Amino acid sequence: MNRIQQLFTQKQSNILSVYFTAGFPELNSTVRIIKLLQEHGVDMIEIGMPFSDPLADGNVIQHSSTVALRNGMTVSLLFSQLENIRKTVTIPLLLMGYINPVLQYGVEKFCESCKHVGIDGVILPDLPLHEYIKDYKHIFDAYGIQNILLISPQTEEQRIRMIDEHTNAFIYMVSSSSTTGTKSQFSDEQIQYFKRIQSMQLQNPLLVGFGISNTETFKQVCLYTHGAIVGSACIKALEKEGTLEQNISEFVASIKE
Amino acid sequence: MKYTIDEHGYYGKFGGAYIPELLYPNIKELEDNYIRIIESESFKSEFKELLKDYVGRPSPLTYAKRLSEKYNTHIYLKREDVNHTGSHKINNTIGQILLAKALGKKRIIAETGAGQHGVATATVCALMGMQCTVHMGETDVKRQMPNVLRMKMLGATVVPAMSGNRTLKDAGNEAFRDWINNPTETHYLLGSVVGPHPYPDMVARFQAVISEEIQWQLQEKTGNTLPNYVIACIGGGSNAMGAFYHFLEHESVQLIAVEAAGLGVNSGETAASIAKGSIGVIQGAKTMLMQTNDGQIIEPYSISAGLDYPGIGPAHAHFHDIGRTTVLNATDHEALQAAFELTRLEGIIPAIESAHALAALPKIQFTKNDIVVVNISGRGDKDMDTYIANMDTYC
Ligand SMILES: Cc1ncc(COP(=O)(O)O)c(C=O)c1O
Numbered sequence: 001m002n003r004i005q006q007l008f009t010q011k012q013s014n015i016l017s018v019y020f021t022a023g024f025p026e027l028n029s030t031v032r033i034i035k036l037l038q039e040h041g042v043d044m045i046e047i048g049m050p051f052s053d054p055l056a057d058g059n060v061i062q063h064s065s066t067v068a069l070r071n072g073m074t075v076s077l078l079f080s081q082l083e084n085i086r087k088t089v090t091i092p093l094l095l096m097g098y099i100n101p102v103l104q105y106g107v108e109k110f111c112e113s114c115k116h117v118g119i120d121g122v123i124l125p126d127l128p129l130h131e132y133i134k135d136y137k138h139i140f141d142a143y144g145i146q147n148i149l150l151i152s153p154q155t156e157e158q159r160i161r162m163i164d165e166h167t168n169a170f171i172y173m174v175s176s177s178s179t180t181g182t183k184s185q186f187s188d189e190q191i192q193y194f195k196r197i198q199s200m201q202l203q204n205p206l207l208v209g210f211g212i213s214n215t216e217t218f219k220q221v222c223l224y225t226h227g228a229i230v231g232s233a234c235i236k237a238l239e240k241e242g243t244l245e246q247n248i249s250e251f252v253a254s255i256k257e
Numbered sequence: 258m259k260y261t262i263d264e265h266g267y268y269g270k271f272g273g274a275y276i277p278e279l280l281y282p283n284i285k286e287l288e289d290n291y292i293r294i295i296e297s298e299s300f301k302s303e304f305k306e307l308l309k310d311y312v313g314r315p316s317p318l319t320y321a322k323r324l325s326e327k328y329n330t331h332i333y334l335k336r337e338d339v340n341h342t343g344s345h346k347i348n349n350t351i352g353q354i355l356l357a358k359a360l361g362k363k364r365i366i367a368e369t370g371a372g373q374h375g376v377a378t379a380t381v382c383a384l385m386g387m388q389c390t391v392h393m394g395e396t397d398v399k400r401q402m403p404n405v406l407r408m409k410m411l412g413a414t415v416v417p418a419m420s421g422n423r424t425l426k427d428a429g430n431e432a433f434r435d436w437i438n439n440p441t442e443t444h445y446l447l448g449s450v451v452g453p454h455p456y457p458d459m460v461a462r463f464q465a466v467i468s469e470e471i472q473w474q475l476q477e478k479t480g481n482t483l484p485n486y487v488i489a490c491i492g493g494g495s496n497a498m499g500a501f502y503h504f505l506e507h508e509s510v511q512l513i514a515v516e517a518a519g520l521g522v523n524s525g526e527t528a529a530s531i532a533k534g535s536i537g538v539i540q541g542a543k544t545m546l547m548q549t550n551d552g553q554i555i556e557p558y559s560i561s562a563g564l565d566y567p568g569i570g571p572a573h574a575h576f577h578d579i580g581r582t583t584v585l586n587a588t589d590h591e592a593l594q595a596a597f598e599l600t601r602l603e604g605i606i607p608a609i610e611s612a613h614a615l616a617a618l619p620k621i622q623f624t625k626n627d628i629v630v631v632n633i634s635g636r637g638d639k640d641m642d643t644y645i646a647n648m649d650t651y652c
Pocket of ligand 1: 345346370371372373374450490492493494495496497563564608610611634
């Protein structure tokens, strides 16, 4: 059983997964942020690999990527920062980013490095299912790296079932047809969508991402799914005045109470 | 088969559809329907009629007598500059607006660099009564102001893209984001043979009219349908694709694609994606692009807003890879020289993009009997500020 499956076996509700961009706000803040998020009770972490052209991201994550790249963050540097992460961090860790930096690093070498430092899964929004199956799945499988796939309100039922079949971790449910960003509440239409997917009885757990930024939105999605992924709200918190410790503690409290 | 896409939307090892799942239904809808729609009799007749009566096609093939004397060969100019709205971009926008209508779309979005594609999109939206939003890098908004004003007059909303270098690539990113946020009633009217499958193939089919006409026009003028050379500039590569399309299978025809070298291919300020690029994924396609070792896309530079793009259509990456095309490049300086040369020798002010194609003329050893076709992809009205600023140096 991989670490992600273990998590979902131990805990079936109110799972909080947090996204932040590696190299933001400071080049060397990556490891401290991971440790602090774990200490404050976050269940899983998505470490963003910054990209120059993040097509699926709104302003907040675009901005953090620009800053991180300006700070000098690269895929190789990130792996060296994470070299000893498993000595202290036990929760599942994922890398999230765009396909091009991974291709340049080399897909096989990338999976090997993930395995080496203890990364459990990868989320690459611009690597869709067909390209993944055609060229990369066998490599991910060989290293035991989970590829997390996304669904959106527009995804057809048959395709959701196909994605479910090719997943061994969880399904990343995008809350609405939008780029990443924060919203203060969900519409009836979105609630209908959460219910619809809940009723499909998929084999994989569901986490909702995009638009979750406070206790209300977190609680709402937890009624229908296993939990939520929060990104932009964390980035905003990391940029506030004050220490990382304070900002992260306040941020986690603002989501979980 | 060698020159067309396979069942996965790849030209050789280039192409595909690297899109976020959020765009999958949109791309799938296009992929499932585009061939059926554009091969239907009703589409074909409407497309043809609009190209003739609205765009003014066929565009002339002009024998450039004085230019031919200068290069001691026979040069013909394919005059996409005389099309309605001033460039080849209208061929594609007419095709895609008919497709969008057939798919029941209500709103059109587009990216633009030089503003030619934005104007061509705003134009067909006015013609068809569709809502239109054009994303344009803020840098380009400033250097192509006449086109911004034309788009506004045509009823389009122009949204300045504020990310990256604020040029064509960034406008494309914003258009993709707009589409993610408005997935059902919006059609993304992409302006070149770039982006995820099926765009490269679809746009190529709409631009193919350029080489279809060149064939019969050359037959009329020379008694032969095949030239020795076809020369075109490439930003994303749509005018080159259109000019090459019907000659691809005829291996005797040398196809020359000219990239923008900016200040020089090795200056660090360039947009020459083949010369300085490597394989990767940009805006939904696997192709040649300018990138760092870490896979970050390098901001391009060219005097020409329409060629200021760090990637290239996957078909062109493939044709270059298998040796079917020769890819040359021209600097800002060479393009300006060529623009002034054409103006003084033939009385035609070309777009600064098209001037890059002309700048290849002194780089090729022609023989006296060669037949050379240069695609004049657009006219220079939008570039008058640039030309005026350089008048003293080049006249
Ligand atoms: C006149 C003209 N030529 C060429 C281009 C480059 O585009 P493509 O390479 O797709 O033909 C543009 C783009 O804006 C243009 O306006």
